[in-house]
Amino acid sequence: MGRADPMRRGLLALVAAASLPGTGRAEPLATLRLLLGAPAGGPGDLMARQLAERLRGEHARAVVVENRSGAGGQLAVAALKDAPVDGSVLLLVPSSVVSIYPFTYARLPYRVETDLQPVALVAHSPLAFGVGPAVPAAVKSFADFLAWAQAHPQQASYGSPASGSIAHLQAAAVAQASGAPLVHVPYRGGAQAVGDLRGGSLPSLSAPLGIFLPHMASGQIRLLAVSGEARSQLAPSVPTWRELGFKLTAREWYGFFAPGRTPREVVARSASALLKSLDSPEAGALLARFGLELTPAGPERLAALIQADAAEWRGLIQRIGFTAES
Known part of the structure; x- marks a missing residue:
């Protein structure tokens, strides 16, 4: 055996x-x-x-x-x-x-x-942070996204499935630590949020990884970071927040x-x-x-x-x- x-x-x-x-x-x-x-x-x-x-x-x-x-x-x-x-x-x-x-x-x-x-x-x-077509295709990493947000503060917003959710609080902690001018846009659930992300009316989204997965094949969404102590088995190419220098694991x-x-x-x-x-x-x-x-x-x-x-x-x-x- x-x-x-x-x-x-x-x-x-x-x-x-x-x-x-x-x-x-x-x-x-x-x-x-x-x-x-x-x-x-x-x-x-x-x-x-x-x-x-x-x-x-x-x-x-x-x-x-x-x-x-x-x-x-x-x-x-x-x-x-x-x-x-x-x-x-x-x-x-x-x-x-x-x-x-x-x-x-x-x-x-x-x-x-x-x-x-x-x-x-x-x-x-795992929680993931992704960007959609409202963010230029040249933005391929979270560092790129931060640079874009600093250059375009009027467009730099991120959504989450709910105010006070883990996805919201984790992204808020990243925004505070990085000094990025990110404005939170709360939703009532992930379906509308990811729809707006794909449609281009929402630049970025912090949400459970599963919300993103059905939409990854189209190439409209790019994942820039995931939470956890190690990379997710479901998105092994995406770095963790810790790899990017943020002390977040939850x-x-x-x-x-x-x-x-x-x-x-x-x-x-x-x-x-x-x-x-x-x-x-x-x-x-x-x-x-x-x-x-x-x-x-x-x-x-x-x-x-x-x-x-x-x-x-x-x-x-x-x-x-x-x-x-x-």
Whole structure:
């Protein structure tokens, strides 16, 4: 037998590590509810529904995805707070809910430290910065773009899917650090933003990588940078912000959480089932279509990631001076 794929070996090790004495062959849950703070049809919704199919059977006889969209995902978190702690209710949220909101909202209906119990990391989405036909074709790098922006300050704007999103804040940090006269143009979602980018009415856009991918073949969009500690597997020729001299690593990730009071053995059982459901080439291929990279990990890794994000974003948001009320 040949060498196992490194991702598969690591995933199997995580599944084994998540199993604790007494959690091996528990009876399946009657119903598992997966709360999602986003409307149907997006990457998070697709991810939740695919996982629901894989969790149905050995882990739960029925799995239901509940879309609790509103207030940027806060309604779904609030719904988790009073849920049973037997593993029958889990929450899937993007990282902004736990990494950004505590530093941009004066009041939240939840506390990350006490109301959310990390269960499993699923995937992450690199953030990308791209330019469209409104920027001359001679602009082929981010350094070129900065020079163009300095020479054309009246045209130097960038869009993002939402004000206060990770994409917005990361680009704002770059603009502040570089001294570039970049003006933010907030949108309500990525579809209109990327449409304006392609159409030439928006010069540049900071957004999750997946928003750009369907439009790359036309050559109308040029990606200049991506977030993360290493280049994205989905855009290996695009340099990271760190390579370009900016101390930014944060990416948008998706993770599962249980209510804060959930016992450790219940968390371990849920983590084991989720990680097992991700152990297939099909899962990674499906996520890649939406610009998501499969990065499965257990509760400890997810908890550490939240702490690292908090350390990075707390300082960035203070320097930018952004609040949800501003």
